[in-house]
Amino acid sequence: MPTRPLALAFDVLDTLFPLGPLEWRFREAGIPRILMTRWSDHLLRDAFALALVGGDRTFEDVARGSLRDITGHQIAPAAEDAIIEGLSRLAPRREAVSAVTAARDAGLGVVALAMGGEDATRELLSGAGLLDLVDGVCAGRWRPAGEAYLAAAGTLEVEPHRLGLVTAHGWDVGGAGRAGLVTGWSAHLEGRFPAVFPEPDVRGRDLGEVVEALLDLRAAPA
Structure with a gap:
């Protein structure tokens, strides 16, 4: 006990x-809502892998890399920055x-x-x-x-x-x-x-x- x-x-x-308020930043970037969940899952997948194998990647590295992967590397740099910035503006x-x-x-x-x-x-x-x-x-x-x-x-x-x-x-x-x-x-x-x-x-x-x-x-x- x-x-x-x-x-x-x-x-x-x-x-x-909650990560939910990031949704409007995805919409502003023209990224479908369903891809926000895929991004979160992708981010956690890579975080878990790094927890096992180690490495010098930062959370921001992984978050940005996941955004690029789920959008086929088609996300505009300004849109990527806006989403990452939103992580420090959550309520x-x-x-x-x-x-x-x-x-x-x-x-x-x-x-x-x-x-x-x-x-x-x-x-x-x-x-x-x-x-x-x-x-x-x-x-x-x-x-x-x-x-x-x-x-x-x-x-x-x-x-x-x-x-x-x-x-x-x-x-x-x-x-x-x-x-x-x-x-x-x-x-x-x-x-x-x-x-x-x-x-x-x-x-x-x-x-x-x-x-x-x-x-x-x-x-x-x-």
């Missing part, structure tokens, strides 16, 4: 920040600030966990009023490789089993659980938890419910 974590790591894209989910605040008010440390670059992640958090609510940003490492989760634990100076992950991705739960973290899954993105991964320690309909469930776990023995 997991114990109540001392700190939380919040996944950024599609957990704190947070309606309960994102309150969920992070609840963790802070309960005395937990908080870190933002992102595969994107640190500067871009800080810009995104700042625009949403979240940057001052986190104790750190752990960015630039490919997930679900274990080192990304262990780095987040190191940032907050807690043992991995005392760090909780808040995410909307089943694959993220799988990676974090294998690294020893307490896992919390929000159903707002996938609806049903993917059957191929071990069950999360807690789950909820949204971020607020996930944080509440993590806070309700029993405390570790003194």
Whole structure:
């Protein structure tokens, strides 16, 4: 039975920040809506591969490469730039600030966990009023490789089993659980938890419910 974590790591894209608002940038670029989903899937595919084989590619490299691939390398440079810029202009989910605040008010440390670059992640958090609510940003490492989760634990100076992950991705739960973290899954993105991964320690309909469930776990023995 997991114990109540001392700190939380919040996944950024599609957990704190939905990617849906990028759709209008795709439309402006003349890219069919269906290709936005293909782009996201392509991006994750390459990110997962890099988590396995390593390499010095950045998140922006992968995001741009995926855009070019799904458009047959026909996307205009200005349109490509506009979509990439949109990744640092996203609006947070309606309960994102309150969920992070609840963790802070309960005395937990908080870190933002992102595969994107640190500067871009800080810009995104700042625009949403979240940057001052986190104790750190752990960015630039490919997930679900274990080192990304262990780095987040190191940032907050807690043992991995005392760090909780808040995410909307089943694959993220799988990676974090294998690294020893307490896992919390929000159903707002996938609806049903993917059957191929071990069950999360807690789950909820949204971020607020996930944080509440993590806070309700029993405390570790003194």
